[in-house]
Amino acid sequence: MAFHVYVTSNEVPEEALDIVRQVAEVKVNDSDGTPSREVLLREVVDVDGLFCNINEKIDAQLMDAGKKLKVVASMSVGFDHIDQAAATARSIMTTNTPGVLTEAVADETLALMLDVSRRIAEADKYVRAGKWKIKWTPMLMVGRDVYGKTLGIYGLGRIGVAVANRARGFNMKVIYYDVFRNQELEKKHGIEFKSKEEVLRESDFFSVHVPLLPETRNSIGAKELAMMKRTAFLINTARGGVVDEKALIEALQAGTIAGAGLDVFEKEPIEIDNPLLKMDNVVLAPHLASGSIESRTAMAVLAAKNLVAALQGELPTNLLNKDSYRGKPNPASKS
Ligand code: DGY
Numbered sequence: 001m002a003f004h005v006y007v008t009s010n011e012v013p014e015e016a017l018d019i020v021r022q023v024a025e026v027k028v029n030d031s032d033g034t035p036s037r038e039v040l041l042r043e044v045v046d047v048d049g050l051f052c053n054i055n056e057k058i059d060a061q062l063m064d065a066g067k068k069l070k071v072v073a074s075m076s077v078g079f080d081h082i083d084q085a086a087a088t089a090r091s092i093m094t095t096n097t098p099g100v101l102t103e104a105v106a107d108e109t110l111a112l113m114l115d116v117s118r119r120i121a122e123a124d125k126y127v128r129a130g131k132w133k134i135k136w137t138p139m140l141m142v143g144r145d146v147y148g149k150t151l152g153i154y155g156l157g158r159i160g161v162a163v164a165n166r167a168r169g170f171n172m173k174v175i176y177y178d179v180f181r182n183q184e185l186e187k188k189h190g191i192e193f194k195s196k197e198e199v200l201r202e203s204d205f206f207s208v209h210v211p212l213l214p215e216t217r218n219s220i221g222a223k224e225l226a227m228m229k230r231t232a233f234l235i236n237t238a239r240g241g242v243v244d245e246k247a248l249i250e251a252l253q254a255g256t257i258a259g260a261g262l263d264v265f266e267k268e269p270i271e272i273d274n275p276l277l278k279m280d281n282v283v284l285a286p287h288l289a290s291g292s293i294e295s296r297t298a299m300a301v302l303a304a305k306n307l308v309a310a311l312q313g314e315l316p317t318n319l320l321n322k323d324s325y326r327g328k329p330n331p332a333s334k335s
Contacts, residue, residue: 003311004068005049008035008056012075016300023308024049041065049307054078054287058094060086071310075303077101077290078239079320080212088321095306095318097299099158104295106162108285109237112261113151113205116233116283118143144204144231144258146170152203154220155210155238156182156191163207164191175199178210200227205235212239222247225256233259237289240265249275252282263289 003024007017010028020026027043029035034055035043044050044066052058053075063069063086071093072082079096087094115121119141126132126141134140151167153160153176164174168190177196186193200206206228210216220234221244228234234257236243245266251257259281265274268287276282290296306316315325 003048004046005051005307005311006043006047007051008040009033009053009075012051013297013300015297016304019301019304019308020049020051023311044069049073049311051075051303051307052081054081056081058082058087063087063090063092066092071095071307071316073303073307073310073316075299078211080239080241082320084321088324091324091326093310093316093324094320095303095310095316096320097302097306098318100298100302101290101295102158102162104292105159105237105289106166107292108263108289109159109163109207109235109261110166112235112237112263112283112285113207113233114146116235116259116261116281117146117205119280121283122280144233146172146205148172149204150175150202152176152194152199152206153191154178154196154199154206154208156185157209157211159237160207160209161185161189161191163209164189172205175202179215196224197227200224201229203232204229205233207235208238208242210238210242212241217241218244220244220248222250225251228257230255231258233257233261235261237263240268245276252276252279259283263287 005020005024005026007026007028010030010032017026040056041062044062046068047066048068049071050069051073058072058081060083069092072087073095074082075097077096077098079094082094084094123141148171150173153164153174156176156178160176167174174191175194176191177194177199181193185191208220219242225247248260252260261283263285264287270276276284290299302318306318309316319325
């Protein structure tokens with residue numbers, strides 16, 4: 001085989017690996033979880049392609065170690081783990097997997113909204129702990145309605161739109177803030193654009209859907225949380241770094257907001273002494289918003305297709321750093 005590819009997880013579905021095997025010799029990380037930095041630096045040395053995910057930090061040092069590296073294909077929509085400038089400077093193509101996980105992430109966003117507002121996780125613990133003693137009492141574990149409330153979307157990309165569409169089924173008013181206003185989407189989906197402050201102040205549910213960028217890091221901090229209603233919930237299925245976690249913990253402790261549904265955290269896995277673990281008004285998930293079999297399989301297959309296209313000199317569908325693409329090599333050229 002002309003090419004060599006290293007796959008960082010031994011859980012990538014065979015269906016995806018088979019696509020890569022058509023053009024390359026594939027080595028899969030033989031240990032569970034993510035390879036150590038040392039192993040990754042070693043494995044990248046002789047490969048043309050790297051099939052990775054959000055666990056691996058793909059930086060200049062790693063790219064320099066991978067002298068033959070032509071493509072880094074990540075099985076994720078987020079790409080804050082890849083230094084795009086470093087990749088472009090080295091003509092290494094980077095790809096992600098947008099689109100195929102949109103609905104799964106939107107489903108989980110709604111699940112977190114319902115769970116935290118109706119106290120489902122808390123109620124489950126209550127029942128299992130044998131605390132349910134009286135058949136029915138008027139105010140036992142009462143939560144708050146989702147139906148008819150106002151949903152604020154922070155970042156109106158594919159996932160934000162998919163969440164808005166689901167919210168319509170709950171008769172919710174949907175407002176949004178994004179650095180790019182999109183009037184076409186507003187009309188099509190019945191969504192209203194507002195300033196970030198207005199969205200924070202008016203939402204009963206404030207849901208984060210922006211990518212993690214230098215401009216969005218900690219863009220929801222103490223000041224923003226203080227603008228929210230005391231009865232409102234914050235939902236984050238995007239990236240932990242967008243919300244200042246220390247400020248969020250303080251806001252939850254002080255009752256500045258009512259609760260939170262969180263799939264992502266500043267540090268993952270979450271540390272055992274994180275105060276969020278002790279809060280009943282918080283629902284936690286281990287970064288699995290895209291975690292349906294259908295979605296994860298589609299992500300792996302798309303990453304594989306992107307990787308193969310790049311190796312063959314074709315333009316990968318989901319190329320992130322357009323300037324890295326040099327076009328198909330000219331077979332007549334000797335260099
Ligand atoms: C992504 O795709 O970026 C998710 O965070 C992992 O599924």
